[in-house]
Each structure stands twice: as structure tokens, then as C-alpha cells.
Amino acid sequence: MTLSDLANRLELRVHTTGAPLDRPVGGGYASDLLSDVIGHARKDELWVTMQVHPNIVAVAVLKELAGIVLVGGRLPAEETLAKAEQEKIPILGTPLGTFELAGRLYALGIKGS
């Protein structure tokens, strides 16, 4: 399943305009601790978080994540969005909380590793 499929199925808002949504999502990881994501997330996973500052983009670049979903209706900071466009990291959003979104992703076949 691609990010674009997931965005449609779960009514996710796509905050970035230039980042690729056709990349297959290989799994999911949910955490608000950056070093936890650095240590445990895997390449091509979708990252679910409530952090919105620019450093999340660096983490996604370094771990080669498929994208980031911001939960609880949080919006990316302006610099975060600018950096995400530059690094081609898709940032999406949902009013749902982490638990609910993770459950819905799992039901669509997006699993943890």
C-alpha cells in the first residue's frame, strides 16, 4: 500500500506538496522520542508522532522513512514543512490520536517490525 492509498482510506491530510506519495509503505512505527525512532524504526516505515519541529525531518531522512503522520490535529511548524519539501519527506496529518491511527493502519495491513 502506498502513502497515497493510506491518505485516501484514512482521510489523512497531506501537508507537503512536492514529496512523493507513491512510495510503498513497508510498516509503521509510533513514538514521540526521536532517539527511539532512530534506534528502532526501519527503512520505508511510516512514522506516527505528535512532534512537529524540524528535527523530525532529519530523523526521517536518516532512517529513510516513507513519511510522517502528525496526530491529534497537530500542524507542522513552518520550518518543518520547508525542510520536508526540500528533503522530499511527505508529512501528513490526522485529527485521530496515536492509538486510534495505529489501529486503523494495522487493520489496513501496515504492521510494526
Next chain:
Amino acid sequence: MATAESVYHREFPVRGGDFAKAGSVACEIKELLKDLGLAPAAVRRTAIVAYEAEMNVIMYAREAKMALTVSPEVIRLTIDDSGPGIPDVELAMTEGYSTATAEMRELGFGAGMGLPNIKKNADEFAIDSEVGRGTRLDVVIRTNGHVTP
């Protein structure tokens, strides 16, 4: 050791407290290593080491020099900072232990996993710290190493 011609060396300055640029040195190093054609696993491991080391400098030190040396067999990263130093290195190496401030934690830093993440991704790891002077990390990642995070 590789011959002098095959060794790539570059130094990157890192400034303490510069959260706006946090992660940029690690991202640059990752791109460089990719361009040098190194194995993806070695590139990923080095990028993680560089990121955690960079964040530690930004959070705790005044400034540092991160030196990257690449030969066909090994990637070496040394990070030499001037900062407060670490009073109890063994404690700092314990997963979950952190001296991050409440503000840093709110931003998702201070998980107490920085140094453990570095060690986990290194084939050789050495840390030397002196209170009031600074900390030096010396990390070697073999380009054909077996750790794959």
C-alpha cells in the same frame, strides 16, 4: 590500512545550542557516504552515530569538531567537544538515563538512548570524558560490518 589516496577525510563544526540546524551534519555525512558508494547498511549505521553525536553536542556542549575518515574498509567518526564533560560515563551509557531538561524532553529529545544507539551501531567504540573540559568519542564502523539496525 588503506593507502593515503583512498582515504577521504573531512571535518564538520557543530555548535552547541543550535537546534535549528540539528541533524544537518548527519544528513550531509549520509549523502557523502552514499556518493562514495559505500554499503547501505554501513551508511545507515554511520548516519545514526553522526546524528546522535551531533544531538549530544547541540544539547550539552559548547562546540565540537566532528571528523569523518573513510577508507574502503572502515569509516571512522571522532567527535571532540568542549563542554561540561560527563561525570559518570557508565551511567550515561545506561539506556534510559538522561540529563536532558524538561524543554528538551518535550521536543522528544532526552530518551536516554543517544550513547547506547551510538555503541549499538559501532564496531569499535571509545569514549573519553573529562569534567569541565569535554568529551571525545571515537567510533569505527566497518564497511562490511554485520550489525544491521
